[in-house]
Amino acid sequence: MSSATPTTGPILILDDIRDGQLHLAALFIASKSDTPSHVETPFETIAPQLLAEYAAHDVYRVRFTLPADRQSSYRWNDTEYNVAGLTADLRIAYASCNGEEHGDMDRDGTERNAMWARMGDEHRRAPFSLLLHGGDQVYADEVTQGHPLSDGWPDHLPSDPARADLVDLRSHLREGFLERYLANYTAPEVAYVMARVPSLMQWDDHDICDGWGSLRRSRTYSPVGQVLFDMAREAALLFQHGTVEGDLPARFADPSGLHLGWSVAAPGLRLIGPDLRSERTRREVLGKRGWQWMEGLAAAPAPGRTLVMSSVPLLGPRLSLLELLMVLTPRMQKYEDDLRDQWQSRAHRDSWAHMLELMQRIAAPADQDVTVVSGEIHLATRGEMKLDHGKLLHQLVASGVAHRAPPKAWARVLGALATVGETPLPGHPIHIRRIPGQKLRYVAERNYLILTHAKAGWSAQWDFEVSGISAPLPL
Known part of the structure; x- marks a missing residue:
């Protein structure tokens, strides 16, 4: 009908x-x-x-x-x-940060979705087999507006809201999440790609609210905070994974969905999408269940290439220096949650080293390699860390597909910070490298990533809004 x-x-x-x-x-x-x-x-x-x-x-x-x-x-x-399938000549697209914190629903669609249109053109030229969404599929920060219980989120919250008011808040937030996903999926540039390329998604904070998990417990564990998380999770299951509670597909690690980590495998390729939000606290990126699952994956044989999605970059500069500066500067303390979101935060030092050690374990067998793809920072960059047996861990960062780029001065600040160096895993220093053809380590242009597998092996290219498609980077 x-x-x-x-x-x-x-x-x-x-x-x-x-x-x-x-x-x-x-x-x-x-x-x-x-x-x-x-x-x-x-x-x-x-x-x-x-x-x-x-x-x-x-x-x-x-x-x-x-x-x-x-x-x-x-x-x-x-x-x-047409669906390309997982053929020998395989192409995978990776995108993140599909929106902006404020006024995203009011942006001109042609401007907002320009990189989606580019991705569609690239798919017509040479089809993508998979589309990986690396977090912030929607920017839901404004869903809390318009309801008396959540209008002041996260700074001003009622201490003991009435049950009836919380029920009304659930309805308000539920419809708000629908509105944002519907707007994204209705956009013709997005709709063309997503009807033809199977998607795998990993959520990040803006799919819930800015800084979820790095905010103080008094916010996230408040009645309003718990309703917000429940509605964001329901929306993510439905609109990112095409499922509902109690009906999760086999790729998910926990059928109950207490954490939303997933993995899929094909001959020569394994993809891992850990849930870096459901169990996150101000001191832990993953909880007990998430770490146990990752330990099991690191121990399991996976000949070929493992692609690990980490919504926040796993290899990065010494942000703890910037974090300390922000804590000591009252005007900058409002940005503390943004830095605590990162693996490089002082609060996550042990977790960071643990995850890097797991990457080393995945790559330990002679017939296995591992690459990490990330988004979140609204810039493009890449990093390297030497592994044992002469192998190399590549970190590829592509962000954002719709979020407008920050000032180039911020890219230069991060590039300068990257010269300090960082070694969370003793004996394995991290280096931030330039993307082929770029003068700076961090590129302030909208972008998405193209991963290609051919007879010569794996390679990566970035499609930049201004610079165009970069030269292939062998992996």
């Missing part, structure tokens, strides 16, 4: 890779007057399943499979969507 009100979708999400099949979920957001059409594959026709209901919209999902080792297609609403 169709109507005059268009359905948003399909939004193609990778549930898992197993038995030579891509297990996919196509998500649709429809008005109350519309029911999405069936999805057709070469093997079956599947009716949409209702997942969630909102005031004026319903969310549907269709789960189906396509062959993993070759190009195939599915059909919806008289349109055929």
Whole structure:
């Protein structure tokens, strides 16, 4: 059944890779007057399943499979969507920071989504097999506005809100998250890519609120803070992973969803997306469950390349110096949470070294390599850390796809800080390197990352808004 009100979708999400099949979920957001059409594959026709209901919209999902080792297609609403598959010549796109903290809903779509349009053009030229979203898929910071319980978030909160008011807040926030995901997925530049390239997503703080997990416990564990997290998590499960509570696909480590870490594997390639937010505190980046899961992955055989998504960069300069300066300067203390978000924070020194040691363990077998991809900082850069046996850990940072770049002066400040050097893992110094063709270590342009696997091995390129596509960086 169709109507005059268009359905948003399909939004193609990778549930898992197993038995030579891509297990996919196509998500649709429809008005109350519309029911999405069936999805057709070469093997079956599947009716949409209702997942969630909102005031004026319903969310549907269709789960189906396509062959993993070759190009195939599915059909919806008289349109055929080609899916590249995981062929020998593999291309993966990586994007992060899809929005801005203030006024994102009011931006001109052509300006906001210019890099998505570029990604679409690149997909038409040479299709992407996967799209990795490295955090801040939406900027939900303003969802707290417009309700008396959360208008003052995070600085001014009611100490003992009434239960009825908290129920009303849940509804307010729930609709607010829907509005932001709907706006993103309706944008034609985004919709073109996401209907054709299976997505894997890892959330970060702005998918909840600015600094979630680095804010003080009096905020995050308050009644308002807990409702905010619950609604952000429900929205992330639904709109980033195409699922709901109790229905998580097999790639997730914890079926209960207490942490949202996931991994998928294909011949020669493993992708790991740890959850760096659900268990985060001001002292820990991962909780007990998250660390146990990562330990298990580090010990498991994975011949080929492991790509680890770390929403905040794992290799970086000595930000603890900048953090100390901010603590000592009253006017700059409001930025303390931003630096505590980083692995390089003084508060996370032990966690940082632990994660780097896990990367070393993954790369220890002769037939295994590891690369880290990150976003979050609204700049592009890359880092290196020597591993044992002559191997190299590459850190590739691509950020942001829609967030406008900060001033070039900030890129120079970070570049100067990077000259100080950092060695959280004794004997393995970190170096921040220039991206091929760039004069500075940090590049202040909007961008996304292209990872390519061919006979010569893996390589990385950045597509910059002004500079264009960089020369390939062998990995």
